[in-house]
Amino acid sequence: MLTGIQSTGTPHLGNLLGAILPAIKMSEAPNLESFLFIADLHSLTQIKDSEVLRKNTYSTAATWLACGLNHQKTIFYKQSDVPQVTELAWYLSCFFPYQRLTLAHSFKDKSDRLQNINTGLFTYPMLMAADILLYDATQIPVGKDQMQHLEMTRDVATRFNNKLGDTFAIPDAIVHKETMLVMGTDGKKMSKSSNNMIDIFLPDNALRKQIMKIQTDSTPVEEPKTPDNCNVFKIYSYLASDSEVKTMRKNYLNGGYGYGQAKQELFELICRSFEKEREQYSYYMNNFAQIDSILKGGAEKAKAVADPMLCKVRGKLALKIN
Ligand code: ATP
Ligand code: MG
Numbered sequence: 480m481l482t483g484i485q486s487t488g489t490p491h492l493g494n495l496l497g498a499i500l501p502a503i504k505m506s507e508a509p510n511l512e513s514f515l516f517i518a519d520l521h522s523l524t525q526i527k528d529s530e531v532l533r534k535n536t537y538s539t540a541a542t543w544l545a546c547g548l549n550h551q552k553t554i555f556y557k558q559s560d561v562p563q564v565t566e567l568a569w570y571l572s573c574f575f576p577y578q579r580l581t582l583a584h585s586f587k588d589k590s591d592r593l594q595n596i597n598t599g600l601f602t603y604p605m606l607m608a609a610d611i612l613l614y615d616a617t618q619i620p621v622g623k624d625q626m627q628h629l630e631m632t633r634d635v636a637t638r639f640n641n642k643l644g645d646t647f648a649i650p651d652a653i654v655h656k657e658t659m660l661v662m663g664t665d666g667k668k669m670s671k672s673s674n675n676m677i678d679i680f681l682p683d684n685a686l687r688k689q690i691m692k693i694q695t696d697s698t699p700v701e702e703p704k705t706p707d708n709c710n711v712f713k714i715y716s717y718l719a720s721d722s723e724v725k726t727m728r729k730n731y732l733n734g735g736y737g738y739g740q741a742k743q744e745l746f747e748l749i750c751r752s753f754e755k756e757r758e759q760y761s762y763y764m765n766n767f768a769q770i771d772s773i774l775k776g777g778a779e780k781a782k783a784v785a786d787p788m789l790c791k792v793r794g795k796l797a798l799k800i801n
Contacts, residue, residue, distance in 0.1 A: 480505055480653075481514040481616035483558065483607075486522045486535035488671035489678050490542040492749075493661035496717055497622040499546050501655050505620055506553045513553045514614050514781065515543060517774075520558045520565065521607070524600040525593065525672055540770045541763035542680070545756045550773045558610065560778035563785040566800075568609035570792060572602055574642070575635045580604065584627050589672065608632035612647045613785050620653045623660045624668060643795040659717060662710050664692040677714075679753045680760045690746045691739070700737035711741045718752050 482502045484494055506513035517539045519532060526532050536557060548555055558564060580586070585603040590596050599606075611619060611632050621629050629652045636647040660668060663675025670676070677689050693711050698704050706712040706728045716724045727744065730736035750757075763770055793800055 480511055480618040480620065481516075481611055481614055482620050483516040483518040483521075483610055484539060484543075485518045485525075485671070486532065486539040487525050488535055488676075489538040489680055491661075491663075491669050491671060491676035491678055492714070493622075493663070493669035493676070494671075495542075495546065495679065496659060496661055498620065499543060502620050503543070503546055503548050505618075505653070506548070511618075514616060514784075515548060515553050515555050516610070516777075516781075517543075517557045518607075518610070521603060524597060524603055525589075537764065537767055537770055538680075540774060541760050544763050544770070544773070545680075545759035547756075550777060554777050554780045554784075555773060556777035556781045557774050560774065561613075561781045561785050563782070563789045564606065564609045564613050567613050567789060567792060568602070568606040570796065571608050571612070571635045571639065572605040574638045575605060575608075575631070579631065579634070582627075583631065584624060588624075592673070604628045604631045605635070608635050611650050612636055613788050614781070615648050615784070615788060617648050617650050618653050619650050620655065623654070626652055626654070646792060646795055661714065661717070664689060664694060664710075666694050666710060677749070679749055680757055683750065686749065687743075687746045690742050690749070693742060693745075695738040698738075701735055703734040704731040704736070704738075706731040709738070709741075711738060711745055715741070715745045715748060718748050723748070 480502075482498060484490060484498060490499060502513075502515060505511070506515065517536055519536050522532060522535065526535070540557075543555065544550070580601060583601075583604045586596075586601050589600060593600070607628050608631060619629055619632075629650065633649050636649050640646055663669035663673060664677065665673070665675040667673060667675060677686070679686065681689065693714075695709055695711060709731070712727060712731060715727055719727070727741065731741070
């Protein structure tokens with residue numbers, strides 16, 4: 480199993496619920512070898528400031544660790560520590576039609592709001608394919624926004640295999656039934672690169688402020704409200720128990736219950752649900768040396784898998800590189 484997350488900012492509630500927590504849970508299965516990594520090379524498509532990149536790498540690593548990743552069992556590493564992946568990405572890109580890449584979400588979704596549309600952003604899915612195929616990973620937990628990229632990975636692996644004989648295992652997307660696409664404070668997909676996230680690791684006041692920003696309609700306090708159209712209710716229901724959800728639903732339908740109250744309850748629920756993670760996160764953010772050493776250990780284990788795979792690919796291509 481393999482999954483990664485870009486270090487384009489501190490992971491948000493959507494990343495946690497949609498990717499990090501399900502992947503950690505999955506990685507605990509006894510007979511499964513898991514690779515969880517920080518996609519810092521992918522982040523370069525958006526961020527050029529080395530200090531910001533460095534800080535984001537730590538906050539992303541701290542998030543995985545705070546959420547309970549077991550780095551003894553799971554191979555936990557930083558993408559750039561295993562540069563073999565960039566070589567494989569090049570080979571793969573030579574097997575994939577340009578035309579199909581123009582349809583990739585990574586490119587289409589961001590091209591209207593990023594100032595710098597660079598070639599790296601365009602070829603993002605090829606680096607992602609290399610991330611997966613280099614480690615012979617077959618089970619890829621993905622959020623709904625990544626399904627299309629995974630399809631491209633399967634496609635490029637098949638094209639390579641068809642031309643040069645069986646080389647890559649064809650990976651499957653693992654979409655957990657309960658995996659959700661969390662919407663941001665503006666009602667669009669929560670993203671590190673849109674200014675619409677809920678960062679559960681912020682201090683209480685700042686976190687509360689973010690939650691208060693969630694857009695709602697303008698139904699007055701005293702009137703009944705439709706819970707299923709409301710993003711506050713939706714996010715609340717991802718975290719709350721069945722009976723808590725029932726109570727909030729009733730409050731919405733009865734009226735006399737304002738969005739401000741619902742947001743306050745959501746804030747309190749987030750604080751309660753992630754108490755341990757928030758504490759652990761600040762611990763790791765004050766112990767960078769420990770993160771460095773964990774990532775270094777992970778990179779060594781990852782390289783031991785990556786090297787033979789890359790040798791096999793070079794062999795198929797009749798390339799000998801020392
Ligand atoms: P960026 O804006 O830089 O693309 P992002 O917030 O989309 O950042 P990624 O690093 O691209 O985060 O994605 C990491 C993982 O989080 C992926 O598996 C993706 O499917 C998942 N994910 C991202 N956003 C959400 C969301 N809003 N809800 C659920 N899962 C999400
Ligand atoms: Mg994204």
